[in-house]
Amino acid sequence: MLLRRCPSSGRARQCFHALKLIKKDCLLSLRVSRCASTASVPRITTHYTIHPRDKDKRWEGVNMERFAEEADVVVVGAGPAGLSAAIRLKQLAAEHSKELRVCLVEKASQIGAHTLSGACIEPRSLEELFPDWKERGAPLNTPVTEDKFGILTETSRIPVPILPGLPMVNHGNYIVRLGHLVSWLGEQAEALGVEIYPGYAAAEVLFHEDGSVKGIATNDVGIQKDGAPKATFERGLELHAKVTVFAEGCHGHLAKQLYKKYNLRENCQPQSYGIGLKELWTIDKSKWKPGRVEHTVGWPLDRHTYGGSFLYHLNEREPLVALGFVVGLDYQNPYLNPFREFQRWKHHPSVQPTLEGGTRIAYGARALNEGGIQSIPKLTFPGGLLIGCSPGLLNVPKIKGTHTAMKSGMLASEAIFSRLINENLQSKTIGLDVQEYEENLKNSWVWKELYAVRNIRPSCHSILGVYGGMIYTGIFYWLLRGMEPWTLKHPGPDFAQLKPAKDCTPIEYPKPDGKISFDLLSSVALSGTNHEHDQPPHLTLKDDSIPVSRNLAVFDGPEQRFCPAGVYEYVPLETGEGSRLQINAQNCVHCKTCDIKDPSQNINWVVPEGGGGPAYNGM
Numbered sequence: 354m355l356l357r358r359c360p361s362s363g364r365a366r367q368c369f370h371a372l373k374l375i376k377k378d379c380l381l382s383l384r385v386s387r388c389a390s391t392a393s394v395p396r397i398t399t400h401y402t403i404h405p406r407d408k409d410k411r412w413e414g415v416n417m418e419r420f421a422e423e424a425d426v427v428v429v430g431a432g433p434a435g436l437s438a439a440i441r442l443k444q445l446a447a448e449h450s451k452e453l454r455v456c457l458v459e460k461a462s463q464i465g466a467h468t469l470s471g472a473c474i475e476p477r478s479l480e481e482l483f484p485d486w487k488e489r490g491a492p493l494n495t496p497v498t499e500d501k502f503g504i505l506t507e508t509s510r511i512p513v514p515i516l517p518g519l520p521m522v523n524h525g526n527y528i529v530r531l532g533h534l535v536s537w538l539g540e541q542a543e544a545l546g547v548e549i550y551p552g553y554a555a556a557e558v559l560f561h562e563d564g565s566v567k568g569i570a571t572n573d574v575g576i577q578k579d580g581a582p583k584a585t586f587e588r589g590l591e592l593h594a595k596v597t598v599f600a601e602g603c604h605g606h607l608a609k610q611l612y613k614k615y616n617l618r619e620n621c622q623p624q625s626y627g628i629g630l631k632e633l634w635t636i637d638k639s640k641w642k643p644g645r646v647e648h649t650v651g652w653p654l655d656r657h658t659y660g661g662s663f664l665y666h667l668n669e670r671e672p673l674v675a676l677g678f679v680v681g682l683d684y685q686n687p688y689l690n691p692f693r694e695f696q697r698w699k700h701h702p703s704v705q706p707t708l709e710g711g712t713r714i715a716y717g718a719r720a721l722n723e724g725g726i727q728s729i730p731k732l733t734f735p736g737g738l739l740i741g742c743s744p745g746l747l748n749v750p751k752i753k754g755t756h757t758a759m760k761s762g763m764l765a766s767e768a769i770f771s772r773l774i775n776e777n778l779q780s781k782t783i784g785l786d787v788q789e790y791e792e793n794l795k796n797s798w799v800w801k802e803l804y805a806v807r808n809i810r811p812s813c814h815s816i817l818g819v820y821g822g823m824i825y826t827g828i829f830y831w832l833l834r835g836m837e838p839w840t841l842k843h844p845g846p847d848f849a850q851l852k853p854a855k856d857c858t859p860i861e862y863p864k865p866d867g868k869i870s871f872d873l874l875s876s877v878a879l880s881g882t883n884h885e886h887d888q889p890p891h892l893t894l895k896d897d898s899i900p901v902s903r904n905l906a907v908f909d910g911p912e913q914r915f916c917p918a919g920v921y922e923y924v925p926l927e928t929g930e931g932s933r934l935q936i937n938a939q940n941c942v943h944c945k946t947c948d949i950k951d952p953s954q955n956i957n958w959v960v961p962e963g964g965g966g967p968a969y970n971g972m
Contacts, residue, residue: 469719
């Protein structure tokens, strides 16, 4: 039986009604202490980032030399931002008749296979990058024809008018399958001469002696689950560059290291995040309305839990809809389960009729930045810079970040190219610090757009919750056009918002019916997720004892609920007393939620062997 409550402090309570809770807590304290008194904590983490190889005799005599390649610019991540940066660099090189080697590494086995978004996009940046995108066959097949917004109660839907000028207006936008757009951008990049390496995960940042970024190293392959080398072990490749562009997406694991090394977050607020879950359905043709965009807030979340839904009708060969649910990761109740909230939402009377008789064909999840402009770190440092969703350029109330991500990549490339052709770099052995990029971004329409909406997300922390945020939006964004002189603050890191389980009420979720709502494991199967089983789990723990001693004891093991892929579960110890954490790393869809929401900040997500992870088809 799993532990269900955290131990009390041991102090007597004064109120009679608390005696029952104290009794439960004392019993659990005894069970936790018994677990802690066992000979040793079961070993979970075997990754070399926690257990260095130089202290492991199994690695003695293994050749650790890496082959190195030289490039002018290396881009990490083949999302909209990274591909736009690479494309713009090669466009500029062609315009100026310059030779420029641009290399791009991507952890997915195919370009676009790890991409997941709603997605309703604003084509502004695409038009700047490729004015002839329609003639080139960009897969923007569904212009928005209808915009709907509503507040859900448990049994009804209250329509809310979308007034001109509000961020939710989607006139002129397109509903897309973003993975297909990213794949198309990859084709354009390769045609321009960008060297793209899918299946190669950037595992390490390399530095010059002066502390500037030298480049990256891709991940090693051929390592056993217990951390020992296989006979097939191969060292990763080093890619050196004058400038390295980090476009990892939300909560990149290399960006986290750069924040600390260069103190990039010194002058900004903590980043805030959401978890987005998405499904694709084929539906009855009579219910299909290509171009319709629907968003809701409210049920099944309470007013103090930020989140909402989307339902987009795509213009594809078959009647297809994309639907999803976003939950802000600053939620407080450890019993909340974002996946099950999503499944419950689909049964709402205004949603279920669209899905009845349909077939679910895909599922996935991804974390997204919600902090806004006040949470953006310093973007440049010696030898490198950050673009796209890595630093957090999402326009939260607009629910769009593709156009801002692409533009940031283009601006970065223009600044990089200017430095490359205007400096004599032959004798330089240090990375370039392209500070002009951040200056140019702050003078662009991207910064103006993000500044105007900066207070909308944090305004949801008022006593009125999400509805207070809607009122604030109507007054200060629509009437005053986002020009209020103050900037609101976020309450703090998302992981710190979680309350102890003893202070919260468990949430009872209905069982899935297998027609509209589904269980987690059958959902993960639709993501195409796969990892080589015999490799060290890439969900690493700084301390293997923390999950049971703190997360389970105090917060009732929230990682078994906030993970949208069933990676974490608590199972009974072989002795029959207490529990241990089991990490099913093969299930991981690379959403990064665990790294963000873990209340102990004990989980560190690192890259698995390249090519592993989800295999999305146009998500």
